[in-house]
Amino acid sequence: MKKLIELDINGRIYEVAIDARDLLIDVIRNKVGLTGSKKGCGDGDCGACTVLIDGKPELSCIKLAIASQGKKITTIEGLVQESGQLHPIQQAYVDHGAVQCGFCTPGMILSSKALLDRNPNPTEQYIKHELSGNICRCTGYKRIIEAVEAAAKVWSKEGV
């Protein structure tokens, strides 16, 4: 039986008719129409579906949409600033060539944001540890880590 729920995604309230078994990634992509978040493995292993829930990185492919009510959900679309400018992490990814095919990038950037929110001066080891749940099959890890390090520098200066 369908149920009407409200989801707070990127600060906007979406009213969606869902079934209890609907997964958050499917609702975000297919019902809300925000296709930035990607569905990779569907088993919580690859991190492509990562979204921030109340600021914490979670896997939307193993998260029920119905269990996400009342939370602040942030997808990659929510990072772009009001002026239309890219978020400093996005900009750092662009500047450092950290995007190849791009499939892992939305999840990777949201995980980067979560790790920088917790620790704005991360070591390389810390970045690797906290990003290890995002798999890049183009294997462009080196530049991704460089981008996060560069974003951290901007971060500690501007406090985004």
Next chain:
Amino acid sequence: MFLNHFEYFAPKTPAETLELVARLGSKAKILAGGTDLMVVMKAKAISPDYLIDINGVEEFKGIFCEPGKGAVIGTNTKLAEIQFSEAIQEKYPALAYAAGEVGSSQVRHMASLGGNSCNASPAAETPTPLVALGAKVVLSSISGERELPLEEFILGVRVLDLAEGEMLTKFILPEPKLKSACRYAYMGRRDAMEIDCVNMAVTIELENDGETVKNIELVMGSVYPRPLASKEVTALLLGQKLSDQLIEKAAEAAQGEAKPIDDIRASAEYRREIVKVLACRLIKEAYAAAKGV
């Protein structure tokens, strides 16, 4: 990949939760982080009729850690909170470390400490140090509560000493003894998103002389259907001042007790070797740390 149809409940209080657990019984599953549950439901390994989502119940979350009084950790405390908790890092570094090595950052922000034990996977990370730290679990139902050492709660692969209508609500950790230390280590194919082929925790408590072993607990994971606390290591090392030879002898005894299996992650033979390697390393580390306290 669709999940089966189920009815979803989101109680707000422990009382409401326990009433649902009592009423729905084994047809219901408790949803905390879902990092194990959703995956097995997607694979159609289980198809519960009801899900009880406990994420709205504040009382099931949180770390209560007072100086000198051990710690109480709510069942739905996320592993990331344990990983980053300064109180846990200071008092129970082995637990903070083990929690920080589970899955990935995303998994740790979703998965709960209770779920990691209740899933009763032999390869789970946190039950090993929890057993070595002497943790107890509190099992609650509408008719009351009981306490049980975690070691006696996990009975085997996916088997718990949990009666119908009961649920795990918290963990109670005793205050670490003076001159004691607990250390944790694991071996797996890669660091992230893998399942340990062997994990292990060692707690050592020393006599007042700061050298003689007063108590030692070596717990192995992933080499037995449940966390395996070695009896022989304790028997061998109790009352001893440790030397490299003695530690090696104890590690070989642990090797003899482990009953690993061959599977996709490692062969039994390899696992047995790793038991010895980790046992030597951890006994030495914990001994040195206990001396330093």
